[in-house]
Amino acid sequence: MRVALLCVTVLLIHATPLRAAGDIGLGQYLAAECVSCHQPSGPRDADIPPIVGWPEDQFVAVLSAFGRKQRDGQVMQAVAARLSREEMAALAAYFGALTPQP
Amino acid sequence: MKTSRRDLIAGTGALLAASTLAAPALLGQARPRVVVVGGGPGGATAAKYLARDSQNAISVTLVEENETYQTCFHSNLYIGGFKRYDEIVHRYDRLASAYGIALVRSRATQIDRDRKEVVLTDGGRLPYDRLVLSPGIDLNYDSVPGWSQAAEELMPHGWKPGRQTQLIREKLDAVPDGGTIVMIAPPNPYRCPPGPYERASMFAHVLKRTGRDKARIIILDPKDSFSKQGLFMPDWERRYGAMIEWLGPKVHDGITSVDPKTGTVVTGFETYENCAFVNVIPAQMAGAIARDAGLAPAGGYCTIDPATMKSVVDPTIVVLGDACHAGDMPKSAFSANSQAKVAAMILRGELVGAQTFPARYLNTCWSLIDTDDAIKVGGRYEPRDGRISAVETFISQPGESAETRKQTQAENMAWYDAICADMFT
Numbered sequence: 001m002r003v004a005l006l007c008v009t010v011l012l013i014h015a016t017p018l019r020a021a022g023d024i025g026l027g028q029y030l031a032a033e034c035v036s037c038h039q040p041s042g043p044r045d046a047d048i049p050p051i052v053g054w055p056e057d058q059f060v061a062v063l064s065a066f067g068r069k070q071r072d073g074q075v076m077q078a079v080a081a082r083l084s085r086e087e088m089a090a091l092a093a094y095f096g097a098l099t100p101q102p
Numbered sequence: 103m104k105t106s107r108r109d110l111i112a113g114t115g116a117l118l119a120a121s122t123l124a125a126p127a128l129l130g131q132a133r134p135r136v137v138v139v140g141g142g143p144g145g146a147t148a149a150k151y152l153a154r155d156s157q158n159a160i161s162v163t164l165v166e167e168n169e170t171y172q173t174c175f176h177s178n179l180y181i182g183g184f185k186r187y188d189e190i191v192h193r194y195d196r197l198a199s200a201y202g203i204a205l206v207r208s209r210a211t212q213i214d215r216d217r218k219e220v221v222l223t224d225g226g227r228l229p230y231d232r233l234v235l236s237p238g239i240d241l242n243y244d245s246v247p248g249w250s251q252a253a254e255e256l257m258p259h260g261w262k263p264g265r266q267t268q269l270i271r272e273k274l275d276a277v278p279d280g281g282t283i284v285m286i287a288p289p290n291p292y293r294c295p296p297g298p299y300e301r302a303s304m305f306a307h308v309l310k311r312t313g314r315d316k317a318r319i320i321i322l323d324p325k326d327s328f329s330k331q332g333l334f335m336p337d338w339e340r341r342y343g344a345m346i347e348w349l350g351p352k353v354h355d356g357i358t359s360v361d362p363k364t365g366t367v368v369t370g371f372e373t374y375e376n377c378a379f380v381n382v383i384p385a386q387m388a389g390a391i392a393r394d395a396g397l398a399p400a401g402g403y404c405t406i407d408p409a410t411m412k413s414v415v416d417p418t419i420v421v422l423g424d425a426c427h428a429g430d431m432p433k434s435a436f437s438a439n440s441q442a443k444v445a446a447m448i449l450r451g452e453l454v455g456a457q458t459f460p461a462r463y464l465n466t467c468w469s470l471i472d473t474d475d476a477i478k479v480g481g482r483y484e485p486r487d488g489r490i491s492a493v494e495t496f497i498s499q500p501g502e503s504a505e506t507r508k509q510t511q512a513e514n515m516a517w518y519d520a521i522c523a524d525m526f527t
């Protein structure tokens with residue numbers, strides 16, 4: 001599933017200039033940073049929880065709460081502090097399209 | 103030296119053809135070649151991201167001399183009894199089977215920069231269009247008088263993985279109650295700034311747990327201060343009483359010499375005789391392969407362009423991880439992994455026309471002090487004023503709740519699993 005999705009991404013990258021919000025190419029690059037800590041699978045209450053398959057608006061809301069330091073978590077505050085709205089949307093689109101694994 | 107896997111991968115079909123068509127091969131050839139030397143956090147990550155995200159449009163060869171990768175990160179947790187040894191050993195098989203990376207188990211002995219070839223121990227040559235070097239560090243065996251490579255069994259460093267890590271654990275286990283451990287800490291810049299102090303914490307934890315409360319640990323430091331000092335020192339006091347003693351250069355007045363046979367350490371201030379165990383962590387420099395290629399003209403480490411991780415000496419070579427000068431970023435597995443992702447993105451842009459984005463880096467270093475008591479320091483980094491500069495930093499607070507410290511350790515464990523999966527699977 002994941003592999004298939006990445007393949008589609010490659011075609012998209014070459015087919016269209018990606019500038020729109022929710023841009024998956026940008027999301028894929030930014031997401032590489034997240035997977036140093038977040039695994040694609042695992043229980044929801046893991047110490048670093050999986051972040052795939054979320055509704056995009058909810059994902060953006062959580063990231064901006066970290067970014068504005070309204071939600072606690074030193075690491076995530078530093079991660080989110082310099083993400084633009086467009087980058088958050090790109091991440092939400094990227095991770096939102098992945099299926100949670102058991 | 104031919105890499106047979108390259109042919110295997112050639113059949114990825116229409117998709118591959120489509121992407122190569124759409125992205126004109128910038129070097130005028132079917133599949134640009136990237137050779138990666140070193141299968142640690144920098145090299146393994148770069149190889150995986152190059153192969154995976156280019157859909158094999160780039161031929162990726164990983165040269166690594168060891169069969170498995172044994173992590174220095176969390177080796178202190180092994181020493182402290184928080185991990186089994188097999189939990190810090192990783193295999194390379196998945197990089198080959200899942201992403202089509204050609205694995206070459208050999209030592210690279212030379213970089214022929216004119217011909218753009220990597221020379222292997224058997225004389226074989228691997229041509230490259232771009233080279234990624236992530237060889238880690240070499241130890242400066244001359245940096246502590248009386249110590250040498252021949253003495254690294256008697257006075258181990260444990261700053262490279264494998265047998266050295268196990269020696270540290272064996273020597274620790276043999277320390278009698280009332281015995282003295284001396285740790286000689288390294289000068290900056292070195293691999294894992296909080297590492298020596300996490301290790302001293304693990305020594306104390308094991309000694310205390312096994313009823314050897316009268317043993318003591320003396321850290322002789324060439325530096326006036328050290329990473330997370332304001333967090334380590336109060337916790338040492340609180341948890342281990344007087345067991346750990348840290349002495350800066352103004353107090354010990356310099357290391358005059360060590361004698362590995364008798365277990366003696368002489369400083370300007372005092373002579374420590376019959377030490378139960380001396381842990382010498384010497385000065386460090388970039389791995390030989392990078393220095394010998396002329397990429398560290400000032401000695402020490404390789405200077406890179408902060409936006410691309412490319413050597414300022416040779417733009418066809420990227421230098422990652424411990425071997426490079428990464429500005430404000432510490433030498434850590436996290437940093438090397440983060441740098442590798444930027445480099446892979448930049449190289450895909452150059453070689454197969456993939457979209458590129460501004461470089462951004464991240465790091466966090468967790469350190470375990472005692473059971474359920476960990477601290478962290480980290481930051482976000484961007485190219486600025488010609489160097490990789492911190493743009494956002496954080497650090498654990500003194501006097502945090504036990505709950506927070508426990509949560510920090512839980513994060514540390516989860517991070518290890520995630521980053522190892524990111525690098526090797």
Ligand SMILES: Cc1cc2nc3c(=O)[nH]c(=O)nc-3n(C[C@H](O)[C@H](O)[C@H](O)COP(=O)(O)OP(=O)(O)OC[C@H]3O[C@@H](n4cnc5c(N)ncnc54)[C@H](O)[C@@H]3O)c2cc1C
Pocket residue numbers: 139140141142143144145165166167168171173174175176177178208209210211236237238239260261262293294297298301389391422423424425433434435436437438466467468
């Ligand atoms: C005690 C200790 C604790 C640590 N704790 C942490 C931690 O908690 N978190 C953290 O992020 N980091 C930690 N680190 C630091 C981390 O281990 C290093 O920063 C990291 O390994 C650097 O990765 P690298 O890719 O630059 O080099 P390395 O990991 O050293 O990998 C280099 C690889 O290249 C191979 N190689 C070298 N030369 C050649 C050649 N000529 N030919 C073929 N192969 C070659 C080597 O065999 C090796 O596998 C710790 C380090 C120590 C010592």
